[in-house]
Amino acid sequence: MNEISIKPVRLSLLRRYGRVLLPLAGLSILAQGAAWVCGARWDLFFHGIADSMRFLVHILIPEWDAFTDMLQPALTSVFIALVGTVIGTVFSLVFALLAASNIAPAWLRQATRFLLGLERALPEIIILLFLVAAFGLGPFAGVLALAIGSIGMLGKLIADAIEELDPVSIDAIAAIGASRVQVILFGVIQPIIPSIVSFALFRFEYGIRLSVYLGAVGAGGIGLELYRSFTMLDYGRAATALIVTLILVFLSEWVSNFLRKKIKGGRFQ
Amino acid sequence: MKNPTIDVLSPAGYRRRATIFLVIALLVAGASAFMGFDPTMLFTEFHYVTDLFNSMSPPNLNMIWHDETIGMAVLETVSMAFLGTLIGGGFAMVLAFLAAENTMPSLPVRLLVRLFLSIDRVIPPLFIILVFVSAVGLGPFAGMLSLVLSTMGTFGQLFREIIENTDPAPADAIYSVGATRAQVIRYVILPQVAPSFTANLFYAFDLNIRVAISLGIFGGGGIGFQIFQAMRLLHYHDALALILLTVVLIVGSEKLSDLLRSRLLNRGSLK
Numbered sequence: 235m236n237e238i239s240i241k242p243v244r245l246s247l248l249r250r251y252g253r254v255l256l257p258l259a260g261l262s263i264l265a266q267g268a269a270w271v272c273g274a275r276w277d278l279f280f281h282g283i284a285d286s287m288r289f290l291v292h293i294l295i296p297e298w299d300a301f302t303d304m305l306q307p308a309l310t311s312v313f314i315a316l317v318g319t320v321i322g323t324v325f326s327l328v329f330a331l332l333a334a335s336n337i338a339p340a341w342l343r344q345a346t347r348f349l350l351g352l353e354r355a356l357p358e359i360i361i362l363l364f365l366v367a368a369f370g371l372g373p374f375a376g377v378l379a380l381a382i383g384s385i386g387m388l389g390k391l392i393a394d395a396i397e398e399l400d401p402v403s404i405d406a407i408a409a410i411g412a413s414r415v416q417v418i419l420f421g422v423i424q425p426i427i428p429s430i431v432s433f434a435l436f437r438f439e440y441g442i443r444l445s446v447y448l449g450a451v452g453a454g455g456i457g458l459e460l461y462r463s464f465t466m467l468d469y470g471r472a473a474t475a476l477i478v479t480l481i482l483v484f485l486s487e488w489v490s491n492f493l494r495k496k497i498k499g500g501r502f503q
Numbered sequence: 504m505k506n507p508t509i510d511v512l513s514p515a516g517y518r519r520r521a522t523i524f525l526v527i528a529l530l531v532a533g534a535s536a537f538m539g540f541d542p543t544m545l546f547t548e549f550h551y552v553t554d555l556f557n558s559m560s561p562p563n564l565n566m567i568w569h570d571e572t573i574g575m576a577v578l579e580t581v582s583m584a585f586l587g588t589l590i591g592g593g594f595a596m597v598l599a600f601l602a603a604e605n606t607m608p609s610l611p612v613r614l615l616v617r618l619f620l621s622i623d624r625v626i627p628p629l630f631i632i633l634v635f636v637s638a639v640g641l642g643p644f645a646g647m648l649s650l651v652l653s654t655m656g657t658f659g660q661l662f663r664e665i666i667e668n669t670d671p672a673p674a675d676a677i678y679s680v681g682a683t684r685a686q687v688i689r690y691v692i693l694p695q696v697a698p699s700f701t702a703n704l705f706y707a708f709d710l711n712i713r714v715a716i717s718l719g720i721f722g723g724g725g726i727g728f729q730i731f732q733a734m735r736l737l738h739y740h741d742a743l744a745l746i747l748l749t750v751v752l753i754v755g756s757e758k759l760s761d762l763l764r765s766r767l768l769n770r771g772s773l774k
Binding site for chain 2: 369
């Protein structure tokens with residue numbers, strides 16, 4: 235019986251951690267460059283953090299009387315998100331049908347997927363800037379920006395859901411003599427309604443957050459209220475608007491989660 | 504409702520779905536009336552969009568090459584997103600380890616960190632950038648700071664879930680031979696989570712490029728601010744060129760991020 239000796243393998247530090255250390259070194263050099271471009275300085279950073287904390291404590295005293303003024307903007311924000319999402323979902327369904335390989339011919343699918351990808355690349359806020367320049371300030375531009383903005387994401391998700399459908403069930407409906415429209419209605423759209431609703435709910439939740447942003451650029455609603463009172467140094471009012479916004483975001487998240495759980499439980503099927 | 508597949512075409516199921524869609528339709532109609540949103544305006548006033556498009560094209564592509572502030576603006580946006588991802592992601596990792604059940608034994612610390620993360624996640628970025636702009640002044644630095652905060656909120660939560668979903672068996676195994684908590688984190692948890700952390704950070708960078716563009720409008724500087732200026736000053740040809748540049752930037756970063764992510768996840772390096 236010969237002795238088994240276990241020799242610890244000794245690697246040099248560079249060989250052992252090189253795969254981690256070298257990228258880290260590269261990253262820190264890049265970070266230095268980026269920090270120079272951004273004009274970031276550590277003294278300014280800590281100064282800035284301390285300043286904003288002091289500033290926050292100073293301003294975060296909500297003006298309770300302003301709550302009633304916030305009701306209408308808050309409702310406007312919710313409605314912008316709601317109508318924008320619903321319209322966007324309807325449009326995305328059309329685009330999704332054109333982008334699904336089991337319905338559309340290959341060239342159409344490629345072209346639609348390309349368009350959807352292009353749309354996803356455009357930030358909603360730039361779409362809004364464009365629409366505000368065309369239609370003027372107001373919820374109209376906001377609703378359209380959200381609707382257009384959701385097409386890229388929802389269209390792709392729904393198209394993927396359509397492509398994952400079992401071809402047998404589509405063939406079965408076609409086999410009993412359904413027309414093309416009927417096949418699409420009952421064989422394609424009917425089975426994916428739960429996924430469409432759950433994507434739309436997710437998008438609605440995101441739309442509430444977006445509508446805060448979009449509001450400040452010209453769609454109106456609670457975002458405009460927050461932005462305006464902040465830039466006019468009316469901090470009490472800004473704090474009120476912030477609280478209302480937080481409530482909105484929490485509520486939309488809760489409602490969307492609740493409904494999505496219901497759908498998973500087969501409520502819509 | 505025992506068998507949902509049969510319920511699809513039954514009259515009761517049909518009626519219920521019809522009711523749900525009717526309620527949604529009424530809600531949308533009511534909301535549109537409340538806001539003064541008139542869908543027919545899209546058709547009656549569509550010529551404004553085509554007019555605007557006509558006045559925007561052709562894009563003034565020359566400007567991109569000749570105006571050196573544009574190059575700087577792109578660089579600013581990319582740097583903002585990069586630093587926001589790097590610093591925010593770093594903080595997110597540390598906070599995630601402090602918030603995860605299997606790495607942080609103390610319940611109060613865990614709850615405190617989780618509370619911070621969930622507050623951070625819901626505070627609108629608009630408010631964060633406004634506060635930072637008034638604290639450190641206009642410019643990419645304010646944009647970068649708010650990106651750090653938003654990355655921390657979004658990815659801290661995600662990283663915590665990743666840590667908590669690691670396989671507990673190897674940790675138990677080396678605990679049982681006397682490893683300390685730090686050793687368990689270093690030799691069991693870190694190797695398991697490192698690839699997905701890195702992959703998520705690539706995704707975060709892709710996301711942050713978009714956010715950085717939006718933040719620019721509210722004083723974060725960079726390409727977003729340039730677009731906003733051009734639109735406000737009615738320099739539409741410049742604006743279209745800048746928008747095209749933005750699309751190229753975003754698509755490029757998305758492709759790069761996808762490529763790096765898939766290579767990382769397939770090869771499983773950094774283990």
